[in-house]
Amino acid sequence: MTNTASIIGGGVIGGGWAARFALNGWNVRIFDPDPEAERKIGAVMDNARRALPMLVDVAMPAEGTVTFCETLEAAAEGAALIVEAVPERTEIKHKVYAQIEAVNTEGIIASSTSGIMPTELQSQMVHPARLIVAHPFNPVYLLPLVELVAGAQTDATMIERAKEIYAGIGMYPLHCRVEIEGFLSDRLQEALWREALWLLHDDVATAEEIDAAIAYGPGLRWAQMGTMQTFHLAGGEGGMRSMLAMFGPCLKWPWTKLMDVPDLTDDFVNKVGDQCDRQARDLVPRDLERIRDNNLIGIIRSLKQGEWGAGAVARAHERQLRPEPVAAAPMITQSRVVPVDWTDMNGHMNEGRYGQIFSDAAETIMAAVGADDDYVASGLSYFTVETTIKYLKETHAGERVQVRTIVTEGVRKKLRCLHEMVRASDGEVLATCDQFMLHVSLETRRTCEPGPEVAARVAALAAAHEGLSQ
Structure with missing residues (x-):
């Protein structure tokens, strides 16, 4: 099962x-x-x-x-x-x-x-x-x-x-x-929706204005904090207690109609529907879905960087999916889809993101030789000191790509990698990167010899890859 x-x-x-x-x-x-x-x-x-x-x-x-x-x-x-x-x-x-x-x-x-x-x-x-x-x-x-x-x-x-x-x-x-x-969630959503219907019904605001009141303000806060934490922060140093002291009495004012809903007459339903149709302009549902998905990807990915809210869930899922590095020749150090927020005004992957994917590839090599999170926590790591990137073909959002990496030098403090980024569908080389790294102490921020186990693994990987870059 x-x-x-x-x-x-x-x-x-x-x-x-x-x-x-x-x-x-x-x-x-x-x-x-x-x-x-x-x-x-x-x-x-x-x-x-x-x-x-x-x-x-x-x-x-x-x-x-x-x-x-x-x-x-x-x-x-x-x-x-x-x-x-x-x-x-x-x-x-x-x-x-x-x-x-x-x-x-x-x-x-x-x-x-x-x-x-x-x-x-x-x-x-x-x-x-x-x-x-x-x-x-x-x-x-x-x-x-x-x-x-x-x-x-x-x-x-x-x-x-x-x-x-x-x-x-x-x-x-x-x-x-x-x-x-x-x-839980629908009760909260429907309270807001009920109030929105009354604002539209009473001609206080249009559908577009009501959506703007959320999308450009509280909606952005809600993407990473809920109602309670948002209001807790609004209270300043006093937190929620100050917020309730300042604004709690307002909750008794007759602002909202949360216990009542407007009659959904044919005229009112048509009024709501017409305004929403105008708001969508000439975008069909599939267009709006694509826009929605792109926006959600950008928001969740930005939250993922700080492991916050929905981003923390995405980060945890990524850890579940990430395979253990396999010391092959060459090694597959990245296998992923290019996200929408990696593209520039020309519609293709921008220069900085090539550096990103090759940096991520180098971290896979580091993990494979034992220079992993625990090693970094102990105060030792590798720093990149030189890269040469060649941009060979355009790379677009949604494309599946792989990075194939060869260790071309692995002696004492030195670790050098040659990366090739290829399109997964046909193997065409999209970009290359020659990356030179030195082993450092995170305490002194200066070069030092790696630990004996890491040094041995680096040397073994370089020996296994010898001759592949010719």
């Missing part, structure tokens, strides 16, 4: 789940009666194949198989995880669970529901202990949050198993310990 996920329902969420699992090496079986399901999910998969690998600086695992099944039973049988992503109607979900239970008695059944209580979902099941809610956020293949909620009859071990599964595919499993309608 290991590494097989069943997706029941191939809409936006089901397609996102299929992409997230398949691109992380799981075999996926999908059932959806929609005759257009394969085409629709194929479009989601294409977007995900382009976007998800840009979040990490290592190669993703080999993509799992994606199989479209003619029956629900064929999709669910033998799967370790059965993702239910059907419409939000309990009678449909109960019917689906009965069909799943007829062929699969061991896999976790995870509902993607946005707000139906798991206790209600499992109320007609023969084996309710293995049903949980695993509520994701669109696009599932990029956003790491998944809310895990247990029902009254859920076995607690199912939540723990689910945490391991979702963390293993680069997600942040948030256990909602109390079963409550709408769970």
